[in-house]
Amino acid sequence: MLKFPFHFTSNSHTEKWITLGLDFLSMRKTDQAQASFVNALYENEKNTDAWLYIGIIFVINKDEKAIRCLEAALIHNDDVNDVKRRFAKILEKIEFVSGKDLNNLKKLFDEAELNVNQKNAEEPIPIKKLSISVHTGYTVPTKKPHFNFSFTFPSLIFNEWNHLHIPLFNDGNAEARNISLVLDKDFEVRGNGTFTVGPGMAITFEPDLFPKIKGSLSIETTLGYEDKTGKKFHEKHHSILTIGSRTEGFITPNFPEPVIQAKMPLDSPEYLLKTFPDRYIESAFLGRGGFAYVYKVKKKNGQSLALKTPLMYDEASGRNFIHEIQNWERLIHTNIVKIFDYNINPIPFIEMELCDCTLSEWKNNQQNKKISPESTAWIMFSVCEGLKYAHAQKIIHRDLKPQNILLKNSIPKISDWGLAKPISQNSSKTLTSFTPFYAAPEQINNLSKDQRTDIWQLGIIMYELTCNTLPFTGDAPLQLCMDISTKTPVPPSEINPELKEFEHIILTSIEKAPERRFQSVLDLQKALAGYLKMTYQVKCDPIKTSGLSIAYLGDLLIISMRSGDLPDVLKYLHDFERLVDTPLKNDIKDLRDAISLRLDEGLTEVPDQIIHNTELLIHRLKFRKIL
Numbered sequence: 001m002l003k004f005p006f007h008f009t010s011n012s013h014t015e016k017w018i019t020l021g022l023d024f025l026s027m028r029k030t031d032q033a034q035a036s037f038v039n040a041l042y043e044n045e046k047n048t049d050a051w052l053y054i055g056i057i058f059v060i061n062k063d064e065k066a067i068r069c070l071e072a073a074l075i076h077n078d079d080v081n082d083v084k085r086r087f088a089k090i091l092e093k094i095e096f097v098s099g100k101d102l103n104n105l106k107k108l109f110d111e112a113e114l115n116v117n118q119k120n121a122e123e124p125i126p127i128k129k130l131s132i133s134v135h136t137g138y139t140v141p142t143k144k145p146h147f148n149f150s151f152t153f154p155s156l157i158f159n160e161w162n163h164l165h166i167p168l169f170n171d172g173n174a175e176a177r178n179i180s181l182v183l184d185k186d187f188e189v190r191g192n193g194t195f196t197v198g199p200g201m202a203i204t205f206e207p208d209l210f211p212k213i214k215g216s217l218s219i220e221t222t223l224g225y226e227d228k229t230g231k232k233f234h235e236k237h238h239s240i241l242t243i244g245s246r247t248e249g250f251i252t253p254n255f256p257e258p259v260i261q262a263k264m265p266l267d268s269p270e271y272l273l274k275t276f277p278d279r280y281i282e283s284a285f286l287g288r289g290g291f292a293y294v295y296k297v298k299k300k301n302g303q304s305l306a307l308k309t310p311l312m313y314d315e316a317s318g319r320n321f322i323h324e325i326q327n328w329e330r331l332i333h334t335n336i337v338k339i340f341d342y343n344i345n346p347i348p349f350i351e352m353e354l355c356d357c358t359l360s361e362w363k364n365n366q367q368n369k370k371i372s373p374e375s376t377a378w379i380m381f382s383v384c385e386g387l388k389y390a391h392a393q394k395i396i397h398r399d400l401k402p403q404n405i406l407l408k409n410s411i412p413k414i415s416d417w418g419l420a421k422p423i424s425q426n427s428s429k430t431l432t433s434f435t436p437f438y439a440a441p442e443q444i445n446n447l448s449k450d451q452r453t454d455i456w457q458l459g460i461i462m463y464e465l466t467c468n469t470l471p472f473t474g475d476a477p478l479q480l481c482m483d484i485s486t487k488t489p490v491p492p493s494e495i496n497p498e499l500k501e502f503e504h505i506i507l508t509s510i511e512k513a514p515e516r517r518f519q520s521v522l523d524l525q526k527a528l529a530g531y532l533k534m535t536y537q538v539k540c541d542p543i544k545t546s547g548l549s550i551a552y553l554g555d556l557l558i559i560s561m562r563s564g565d566l567p568d569v570l571k572y573l574h575d576f577e578r579l580v581d582t583p584l585k586n587d588i589k590d591l592r593d594a595i596s597l598r599l600d601e602g603l604t605e606v607p608d609q610i611i612h613n614t615e616l617l618i619h620r621l622k623f624r625k626i627l
Contacts, residue, residue: 456514584617
């Protein structure tokens with residue numbers, strides 16, 4: 001089993017504010033960082049780290065309130081040694097503090113500790129006096145309406161009124177009024193409503209749309225509404241629309257009438273337990289994606305699972321739900337999130353494997369935001385295992401991104417197969433949904449998609465992990481689409497010098513033309529295996545008899561087996577035979593004989609059972625303390 005170290009932290013609002021503040025600090029944005037840490041204090045006024053970080057920011061900004069923040073950290077925490085440890089750890093993390101400021105910080109902390117010990121410290125400074133008005137990008141839920149809506153239709157008729165049916169669900173906690181749809185000057189809209197939608201309620205919004213231009217366009221749609229006090233809110237949605245005239249073969253779009261229930265599932269554990277009174281005994285809301293809510297639930301037998309329910313209950317959502325299940329339930333593999341059960345009663349739901357975090361969350365919790373090429377190669381090698389299995393079942397994912405790769409006990413698992421499609425059905429040029437930043441050129445330009453579309457998305461993920469930025473980041477949707485289709489990305493090694501030996505794998509994966517990319521996941525996996533072998537052999541060579549060297553040999557052996565490199569498998573098994581002097585040596589010899597036989601017969605793939613037995617053998621070697 002391929003593993004690598006992961007770290008996961010709490011999802012509380014306090015921790016989210018702290019994490020956001022650290023991100024801003026790493027970008028030298030002290031105002032936004034201060035605002036984030038202040039919001040953490042509003043959530044928990046005794047949070048030691050928040051007080052310390054604000055104190056550090058004040059020292060950098062030459063603000064005399066710095067010592068009072070350091071005193072507050074000591075006053076609110078009875079364990080002085082814990083505060084000292086946290087302070088020392090924070091100073092290690094913040095790289096851009098000058099030597100002079102660092103010395104001032106240490107002196108101020110000692111002075112603050114002395115003041116607290118001698119009862120000379122002032123009362124903790126009121127949090128509101130620390131507030132600063134900036135946009136941080138994250139807000140704690142308050143009393144306000146919020147709509148989840150989707151504006152994705154296959155085609156519209158040019159120079160005619162198109163009658164739309166848009167399901168709207170108010171998943172906020174306040175009522176919404178005066179709902180309106182706004183597009184740019186190339187579209188006219190009529191039918192905006194003055195109706196009211198309460199929290200947890202859904203309606204069918206039926207505006208008319210009059211396109212004045214033709215073509216495949218990237219547009220920004222704004223849904224406007226107000227709360228009962230008259231405060232205005234806006235939700236923006238980016239869509240790709242195809243607009244043509246009847247003379248060009250377009251037909252009037254057939255938008256099905258949504259069938260919407262009066263009440264929808266909210267992010268309330270109580271609601272979920274009430275909906276499934278005989279199924280679950282505990283429930284916690286984990287988050288919301290583009291199409292579904294996700295909860296952590298515990299069944300009566302004590303089993304903990306992840307539960308997924310649709311955001312909306314209309315015909316389109318029902319079709320998407322069934323489509324996702326039909327593909328996903330067939331995929332049973334270590335590197336694919338497992339489905340345990342599903343049904344449409346009392347509401348549509350999927351019970352699936354509970355994981356620790358997403359790849360995106362894991363990356364954001366790393367001290368170094370640029371993940372090493374070696375760790376990235378390991379992650380992608382494991383993801384390729386799951387994807388290789390799916391492609392063998394003639395299923396492509398089409399929406400791979402860090403949020404759709406989950407981690408459980410350090411093992412990557414692919415999730416969210418809602419956009420997956422059998423390859424045999426994918427030759428048509430149908431316009432489909434996708435995540436813009438990870439979309440391949442053939443998705444942007446509505447061309448045929450195949451397994452190489454998934455390879456492009458893996459390449460984008462590798463670029464993001466190792467460079468801490470995306471290769472294409474257009475300011476507007478249309479610019480982003482143009483960049484993906486035409487722009488050459490900055491070579492990864494110019495951003496991260498560690499990538500000189502690795503960047504060819506990334507750049508080959510994100511070639512514009514599919515025929516210039518790796519042609520299969522196995523080809524990509526072999527390239528990753530080659531890189532990992534190169535880095536591990538460097539580590540193995542100096543100390544051939546050490547336990548660490550044997551550990552690397554175990555990894556090299558599994559890599560070679562999974563990538564079908566049988567000559568290297570034999571070489572590493574021979575090395576094992578020389579270095580291992582135990583009764584297990586006979587097992588290694590039997591394994592080597594089995595691989596030799598397959599090589600003699602011209603077979604290149606290693607059966608899963610042999611790989612599994614090899615992993616058990618390596619585990620037994622570790623158990624015997626040989627490694």
